[in-house]
Amino acid sequence: MHLEVCGDKFDSRELRNVLGCFGTGVTVVTTLDAVGRKVGLTANSFSSVSLDPPIVLWSLSKQSKSLEAFLHCSRFVINVLSMDQLPLSNQFSKAAEDRFAGVSTSKGLGELPVIDDCAANIECKAISSQEVGDHILFLGQIERYNYLKKDALLFCNGNYAKAVQV
Numbered sequence: 001m002h003l004e005v006c007g008d009k010f011d012s013r014e015l016r017n018v019l020g021c022f023g024t025g026v027t028v029v030t031t032l033d034a035v036g037r038k039v040g041l042t043a044n045s046f047s048s049v050s051l052d053p054p055i056v057l058w059s060l061s062k063q064s065k066s067l068e069a070f071l072h073c074s075r076f077v078i079n080v081l082s083m084d085q086l087p088l089s090n091q092f093s094k095a096a097e098d099r100f101a102g103v104s105t106s107k108g109l110g111e112l113p114v115i116d117d118c119a120a121n122i123e124c125k126a127i128s129s130q131e132v133g134d135h136i137l138f139l140g141q142i143e144r145y146n147y148l149k150k151d152a153l154l155f156c157n158g159n160y161a162k163a164v165q166v
């Protein structure tokens, strides 16, 4: 069915549906707060922006409890989840006393938590943040990365998915 909607005020459910047609990977973005506590949340807004210099972006809801930590951090890590890490996507998108409980991490640049066994870990220097509507857009310059040849977890139309080569 072809459905075309045009206007300046959209139904938010419909807007989520249309934007959800664009499949993405799933990341957990991590940093440390002002007192050195680990902070992290699930985010699929991650995208690459520039190769030279290597710059990436992601966006965080202004409602996020992690907002202060990310506004004041000098670095963050994009942990790209693999298929077998699907439970981590749920763990890092729900409220919990300690989201890092049971999660194996290593210390990255600036002692930041880097989640082990991800499809990729991308360590970034925070270079700018900008308020855009109900989110804050963060840009980071890649300082270091590693990746494993693991199947990445995908997210499309509100469901987790796996990539099938065509």
Ligand SMILES: Cc1cc2nc3c(=O)[nH]c(=O)nc-3n(C[C@H](O)[C@H](O)[C@H](O)COP(=O)(O)O)c2cc1C
Residues within 6 Å of the ligand: 026, 040, 041, 042, 043, 044, 045, 046, 059, 060, 061, 063, 064, 065, 066, 067, 089, 092, 093, 094, 095, 155
């Ligand atoms: C697949 C998936 C992708 C998500 N992507 C984002 C995102 O890009 N930005 C965001 O702010 N929240 C995103 N969320 C929601 C946050 O993970 C969720 O609201 C989390 O509880 C925020 O934690 P905080 O309030 O402790 O920061 C996503 C959730 C899921 C399940």
